[in-house]
Amino acid sequence: MSGVPLSWYLTLATVLFAIGLYGTLSRKNAVGILMGIELMLNAVNINLIAFWRFITPHLLTGQIFAVFVITVAASEVAIGLALILAIYRQKKTIDIEEIDLLKG
Amino acid sequence: MPPFENLPTDLVLQGIFLLVAGLIVVAAVAVVTLRNIFHSALALILCFSAVAGLYILLEAPFVAAVQVLIYVGAISVLILFAVMLTERVMDPKMGARNEQWWLGLLLTAIAATGLGAIVGFAPWPLSKAPIINDQITALGKEFLTTYVLPFEVASLLLLMALLGAIIIAREKEGG
Numbered sequence: 251m252s253g254v255p256l257s258w259y260l261t262l263a264t265v266l267f268a269i270g271l272y273g274t275l276s277r278k279n280a281v282g283i284l285m286g287i288e289l290m291l292n293a294v295n296i297n298l299i300a301f302w303r304f305i306t307p308h309l310l311t312g313q314i315f316a317v318f319v320i321t322v323a324a325s326e327v328a329i330g331l332a333l334i335l336a337i338y339r340q341k342k343t344i345d346i347e348e349i350d351l352l353k354g
Numbered sequence: 355m356p357p358f359e360n361l362p363t364d365l366v367l368q369g370i371f372l373l374v375a376g377l378i379v380v381a382a383v384a385v386v387t388l389r390n391i392f393h394s395a396l397a398l399i400l401c402f403s404a405v406a407g408l409y410i411l412l413e414a415p416f417v418a419a420v421q422v423l424i425y426v427g428a429i430s431v432l433i434l435f436a437v438m439l440t441e442r443v444m445d446p447k448m449g450a451r452n453e454q455w456w457l458g459l460l461l462t463a464i465a466a467t468g469l470g471a472i473v474g475f476a477p478w479p480l481s482k483a484p485i486i487n488d489q490i491t492a493l494g495k496e497f498l499t500t501y502v503l504p505f506e507v508a509s510l511l512l513l514m515a516l517l518g519a520i521i522i523a524r525e526k527e528g529g
Binding site: 270276296321328333346 | 365366367368371375378383385386391394395401402405408409411413414420421424425428432436451452453455458459462463466469470473474478479480481483484485489492493496497501504511512514516518519520523
């Protein structure tokens with residue numbers, strides 16, 4: 251058994267998730283928001299791998315889930331950055347406070 | 355004699371964990387607070403690499419390799435490209451935080467308290483079972499038997515993301 255207790259990993263993942271959430275909510279730059287989302291996804295993956303290691307080490311479900319999360323994160327970043335580039339081309343800014351096309 | 359031979363393994367592992375965890379937290383804080391978004395992206399690469407180290411500590415070498423290849427190798431480069439293509443990096447007018455950052459901080463505090471309470475109070479059914487041997491072969495078998503449908507859907511998702519990214523980001527000349 252690994253010498254590091256499960257709660258340490260969970261605490262670290264909680265902290266990382268909170269930092270990512272704050273980044274997502276507080277950033278002005280759209281790329282910064284994407285970075286916050288990536289931090290949160292990483293926190294979730296740490297949790298998945300930690301649970302796999304400590305609760306079901308004889309199965310592989312946790313690792314498989316983590317790999318799928320990484321796959322979805324990759325496509326999400328590709329689409330997100332394409333959207334940001336398209337917005338930049340049209341509005342010449344990626345400051346989210348100036349992107350208000352849907353504002354009534 | 356190596357200098358660390360007398361130290362108990364648990365203590366060494368915990369020390370490594372604390373080092374890696376400290377690196378992750380410092381890098382993540384830098385990602386969300388630095389004013390220069392390019393520096394944030396560089397800190398993000400550091401954070402991803404440290405998380406890969408954590409996976410090795412958890413004895414999941416395949417996931418660590420995937421983390422390095424996809425996060426450090428692909429996603430970071432994509433983000434760096436997007437930063438350089440869109441941002442006037444040194445523009446001092448563009449602050450790091452939006453007007454509602456304090457609301458975000460409040461919400462983060464609430465979410466972190468909730469998650470912390472769950473981590474603290476939930477009883478986790480720890481297992482003493484030995485770790486599965488020959489993980490990578492077993493993973494390949496699982497992907498092509500039990501998880502073959504999600505595996506194929508993931509391929510479809512990647513294809514869609516590829517096409518969608520090209521269509522969205524393309525210059526609108528003829529349509």
